[in-house]
Amino acid sequence: MSETQKAPDRRNFVTKVASIVVGGLISVVAPVAGLLTFLDPLRRKSDTRGLVRITSLASLPENGEPRKFPVLDTLVDAWNKTENVPVGSVYVQKTGPDTVRVLNSVCPHLGCSVGYRATTQGYFCPCHKSAFAIDGSIADPKSPSPRAMDELTAEVRDGEVWVRFQNFRKGSPDKIAV
């Protein structure tokens, strides 16, 4: 390196260090500002919903066969806030005179939409062929899904079905709310 340098070495060293320090200093400002906004989603918690009315108990078959319903609630999407729009869907089945079971219709494996098959009386995910029994438990041990379908907290009030709608982390054996 030294062949092009004519200035005394010591001064040269100080100049180099100063250049690198100042250059480094000015170079971090823009990336840091950008990274803060880029990482902003990490500090946002998902909104926790209250109970949402899904349907009336009378609309469910007496034999316990599930019916799929959209969940209509307030959707907050970045700056937008929209009332009464679909935020997901659930399977609801009658399990007693005033009890229901409510399953999130999304597969716990990788998030595909799970269908109900009346012929097998169970749920089946078309993406990776996870099979679930009518109560949401894993029906086929070869199913790639690490856990049963996600059951949601539900209540029957005055003949109406109310659900606390939630999504859970996919691909994990544990049911962790997101």
Add this chain to the structure above:
Amino acid sequence: MADTSNSPSEPGSKLQQAERWLDNRTGFKGLLHEVLFENVPGGSRWRYVWGSTLSFFFVVQVITGTFLWMSYSPSTQSAWESVYFIQHQMWGGWFLRGLHHFVAQAMTVLLVLHLMQVIIDGAYKAPREVNYWFGVVLLLLILALSLTGYLLPWDQNGYWSTAVSTNLVGMSPIVGQAAQTVVVGGANYGHQTLSRFLALHAGVIPGVIILFIVGHVYLFRRHGITPAKPLKGPDEGFWPEQILKDVVACLAVLLVVLFFVVREHGAPLGAPADPAEQFSAARPEWYFLFLFQMLKYFPGKTEIIGAIILPTLLLLTLAAMPIIGKWRLGHRFNLGFMGVMLGGVVLLTWQAMAADKNDVEFQAAKATAKRDAARAVELANGGVPITGALSLMRDDAYTRGPRIFSQNCSSCHRFDGHDGLGSPLPKDSISGSDLKGFGSREWVRGFLHADTILTSRYWGGTIHAEGDMAMWLADHAPEDEDEQAMRENVVLALSYQAKLRSQSALDVRDSARIASGIAFMRNTSSGCAECHKFQDVGTDSPELTDWGSREWTIAFVADPTHPRFFGRDNDRMPSFGTEKTLSQREIEMVVDWLRGEWHTPKATAAKP
């Protein structure tokens, strides 16, 4: 790893070995050497820093712009909203926006300094002509960036300023109209305008700029620096002497930028663009103000001279400098031309600023714009409907109310002496009462007074000045303390009818006095009910039950000629509702604004 180079037996640390391995395959050391060890004849100097600072800040713009792009959504219902979200909701979003905004301004200044240094040092002369032309193209491209970026937040200022600049494009001969339609993406400004401007601003123009910068730097290195004579000392290397000066200059500019970013808390964001809302505060960025001002000197058909011909001539002269410079006095001409041009720009900019500063209407419009901008953020904090923030603004009593008042009421009424938006009104235009604080105790107190009711603040300019009410007040001036107290009780009782939210605590506190006042009002022989209908007593109008309340006032504005109000005694007040001059919602908004009762949503939008 199987190393095919000659290095396995060579000594040195692992790092040196890795360096050699990489250099054998890429030749990066030679490249680095090429980049860093440019000879600087006569040693490093501060006057050479401008090119480097421009390159540095261009990179800053690419970085900040890319991150902004990740959060920006180009459509008329989401552009302002996403920028609002960046500025007011995202972590450090205001800082990112501010940096991008103020670095853009700094670059404009740096461009001028760079150009000045090049012209003064004669660096445009042979063999560097092509490089100079590259620079002129880069100057135009950077200005194009600033023009396209100004629209993207889709706020009032960006919208109306861009309308002007694109209409100027439309004025250009032959292809102007077609060019405007293509750039705008249609006859009107909308989704297509935003997506096109974003593609230009974030993709096309920066891409072309990078090509030109590569060419510019390549040619610069090919010909070397143009040393400013006399040389000040021995040659130095670009690394590290000149680089140190370059980075220190960058740091200095960055510090100035950061000062503005922090002081302004990011970049300005006006109220969302509204094609139906006059925006008298529209101005281009300060560095385009000279063009804006120049237009004023070319009225009517001569406009094209100021808008297109003159700027084109200036630009052509700028581009021709290398050729002019060859003449005997060419360089001197160039220097003189640059001086005159810069002086002209400074003068025009100063004129534009001074004109605005002394323009009362512009200042009022600016204050309104500032208030609207703050209000838009307040409303958006409660969550924006999918129809966009503009629909919140159109339904907002706080900002719509004064506009409706200014357009429909201020030809007779005033609000605190002005037209509702802060503009003064001609004295002779006043006939109706000043409606600031209508229904409040203070307002009623002045009204129920024999002298003040005859001032222009109340009924001085109306036929009611000679009516029964004014006569009654003149005949019944309170004569002793008891009568004074009773009059005050009536003031409280009548004002209580208005049910102003701002007065609710006072109304509760003074309930005993109000009850006494109401008893007087109900007296059909000597109280208000002698004439007025009040609750279940009295017969005549205007009715005093709930006088001045929201419902009463809305019904009054809708039809003051209704028997409940002035009936046939109505002076000149139009029936805004029954004549369909104003919609029900518009009347509600102006009344809510007069009452100071507008809805402000709770901040809920996606707070972390």
